Amino acid sequence: MKKMKHKAPTTDNIIGNFAGKPVRVILIGISLILIVFPLYWLITSSFKIEGEYLSNPPVLFPSIFTLDSYQEIFGKNQLLQHFMNTLIVAGGSTIISVIFGSMAxxxxxxxxxxxxxxxxxxxxxxxxxxxxxxxxxxPVYLVMRSLHLIDTKTALIIMNTSFNLPLVIWLMMGFFEQLPLELEESAMLDGCGFTKRFFLIIFPLTKPGIIASAILAFVGAWNEFLFAVILSINKSKTLPVVIAGFITDRGLEWGPMAATAVITLVPVLILVWVLQKNFVQGLAMGAVKG
Known part of the structure; x- marks a missing residue:
């Protein structure tokens, strides 16, 4: 008689045998509520009139949708300039981190x-x-002041790059260790130098890892607040600093704050949604193993 092969129990089987399908559905529903509700509250608050986002008890669904908060942030707060500052800082630091981090x-x-x-x-x-x-x-503030880089995007790019480089290096190490040496040896026999071999052969083969590293670096730089608030005054101010600026001595300006947060959130959601397949593939293939 053939011996029966026992499959290793999966997480779904363990939870299903322990709790049953109804409990799993309830747990998934609770998790979704905890994840989705803050996003729902943020979006609806950006469209509420002042009386509703300040009301007690809170209004779960706005009776009137208004664009007053968006008109205020675009009209008074130079939001487009701050948005471009954030994009330049996040994009610049991501490109530098991915290129030099991959080489390292x-x-x-x-x-x-x-x-x-x-x-x-x-x-x-x-x-x-x-x-x-x-x-x-x-120390960072003193160094940047001595270099006359206070309130410049260059200072923010330098700082975000310094904090993203270790993450990119750690993630990409797992991918490079999995590449077969035969590919590189064949390229070397054909006369490929390091630069050509790295950018034309190795870089394309690690595309999932590059995308995963780039997304994590970009999101980290996009949301960075500490050095943005320390090193920027007005010209290089980024969106996280703008959001914090709605906390005033007169209270919290919830509507404009929520509207600015929605504007800040949208580009990241679009980026992750477009590249989600490569992002998940990159983490699964080698980044976590690194």
């Missing part, structure tokens, strides 16, 4: 160092990402 990751993954040293490098890069940024706030 390739050097670590393919360099003539042992596996133990490679693992210590990966751990060191993660530690760089985890330490509290506020610990460097004062």
């Amino acid at each position: 990751a390739y050097a670590v993954a393919r360099g003539s160092i042992g596996n133990r040293a490679r693992k210590w490098f990966g751990l060191w890069f993660m530690v760089q990402k985890m330490y509290p940024a506020i610990a460097t706030a004062i």
